[in-house]
Amino acid sequence: MAKRLTCKTLGAACLGLSMVWSAPAAFALADIIETPARQTDLAPVNLLNDVVRAGDRIVSVGERGHIIYSDDDGQTWMQSSVPVSVTLTAVSFGSETHGWAVGHSGVVLHTEDAGESWSLQLTGIDAAKLAIASKEDQIAAMEERIEEAPESEKSDLEWALDDLVFTMENMHSDLDIGPVNPLLGVWFEDDQHGFVVGAYGMILRTEDGGENWRDWAPKIENDRNFHLNSIARIAGGALVIVGEAGQIHVSVDGGDTWERRESPYEGSLFGVIGTGQVNEILAFGLRGNMLFSTDLGMSWRLVPNSAGATLNDGVVADDGRITLVGNGGTVLMSGNGADSFREYFRGDRAGVMGVVPVAGTNLLIVGEGGVKITDARGKNLQ
Numbered sequence: 323m324a325k326r327l328t329c330k331t332l333g334a335a336c337l338g339l340s341m342v343w344s345a346p347a348a349f350a351l352a353d354i355i356e357t358p359a360r361q362t363d364l365a366p367v368n369l370l371n372d373v374v375r376a377g378d379r380i381v382s383v384g385e386r387g388h389i390i391y392s393d394d395d396g397q398t399w400m401q402s403s404v405p406v407s408v409t410l411t412a413v414s415f416g417s418e419t420h421g422w423a424v425g426h427s428g429v430v431l432h433t434e435d436a437g438e439s440w441s442l443q444l445t446g447i448d449a450a451k452l453a454i455a456s457k458e459d460q461i462a463a464m465e466e467r468i469e470e471a472p473e474s475e476k477s478d479l480e481w482a483l484d485d486l487v488f489t490m491e492n493m494h495s496d497l498d499i500g501p502v503n504p505l506l507g508v509w510f511e512d513d514q515h516g517f518v519v520g521a522y523g524m525i526l527r528t529e530d531g532g533e534n535w536r537d538w539a540p541k542i543e544n545d546r547n548f549h550l551n552s553i554a555r556i557a558g559g560a561l562v563i564v565g566e567a568g569q570i571h572v573s574v575d576g577g578d579t580w581e582r583r584e585s586p587y588e589g590s591l592f593g594v595i596g597t598g599q600v601n602e603i604l605a606f607g608l609r610g611n612m613l614f615s616t617d618l619g620m621s622w623r624l625v626p627n628s629a630g631a632t633l634n635d636g637v638v639a640d641d642g643r644i645t646l647v648g649n650g651g652t653v654l655m656s657g658n659g660a661d662s663f664r665e666y667f668r669g670d671r672a673g674v675m676g677v678v679p680v681a682g683t684n685l686l687i688v689g690e691g692g693v694k695i696t697d698a699r700g701k702n703l704q
């Protein structure tokens with residue numbers, strides 16, 4: 323069965339990748355979900371896809387289930403105990419000790435000890451079953467609407483019902499193959515409330531620390547099930563999700579409801595951050611496109627960027643400096659609130675997937691070359 327799959331991999335999301343999954347491939351996916359990540363001294367120099375702070379600790383996640391953590395701003399690293407070997411794409415901490423990591427095969431991992439050890443909370447099989455149950459509810463509701471609708475409206479509603487049934491049939495086919503769809507983004511408010519997002523419009527919500535999850539896809543205006551790549555909260559409290567085909571969704575009530583925003587760019591957006599100013603959003607992605615809004619996405623302007631490289635992550639330092647990182651060793655820095663950015667290209671040209679500020683104006687970046695400590699421009703200090 324041919325299947326289009328988008329996932330965060332070596333330096334970028336691999337859009338439109340055509341892959342053929344067979345029964346042995348499905349068994350292999352099951353194996354890496356059940357196989358703990360191997361302990362290796364090479365974890366800090368292998369591919370890492372995301373990095374965040376958990377209090378004074380820094381935690382990074384990457385390929386083969388590798389999770390590493392540092393208590394000295396990246397000078398030394400320890401490897402976590404992780405129950406899976408799948409590539410991990412994103413990590414978020416709701417408190418200094420409680421964190422969640424997501425990745426391929428729809429895995430959700432949880433830590434209660436600031437990242438030293440992790441447990442498996444969810445797999446793609448679990449996520450698919452939640453989505454199927456949700457779709458069955460939508461089909462039942464649509465059938466009731468058709469029964470009660472006047473004849474003039476029945477035709478359109480029946481077309482909508484056909485779309486729902488077709489989508490559910492595809493979900494059942496995915497379930498037969500195995501847990502193949504990746505989760506790509508995660509955000510937690512505290513140790514109880516959070517969201518994960520991913521391929522084919524996946525969005526799940528928990529309000530009890532991941533003990534239970536609900537399919538939240540029906541809350542998003544995304545009928546074509548475009549991939550959702552990243553989720554973040556901005557100053558003022560709004561949540562923002564970005565994804566494939568210029569998808570931008572905003573919630574001002576903690577994620578209960580979401581509104582679709584019109585985007586001036588129809589390509590893929592891989593990341594979103596706030597600038598530190600209330601209601602300001604900076605979204606970025608394919609070919610270096612950057613979108614800036616001061617009004618929760620009601621209007622946008624394109625930020626000039628001649629670098630042209632896909633952008634993967636961004637961060638705002640305490641002094642207001644905004645740093646974006648991306649493919650080809652791209653590091654962009656703004657000191658004027660995202661009005662403009664200065665470009666720097668790292669000598670190794672390795673893709674950069676994540677960034678956090680460290681001492682002074684320095685940065686800690688992760689990506690294809692593992693962990694690097696750099697100055698504010700992205701030039702190596704070690």
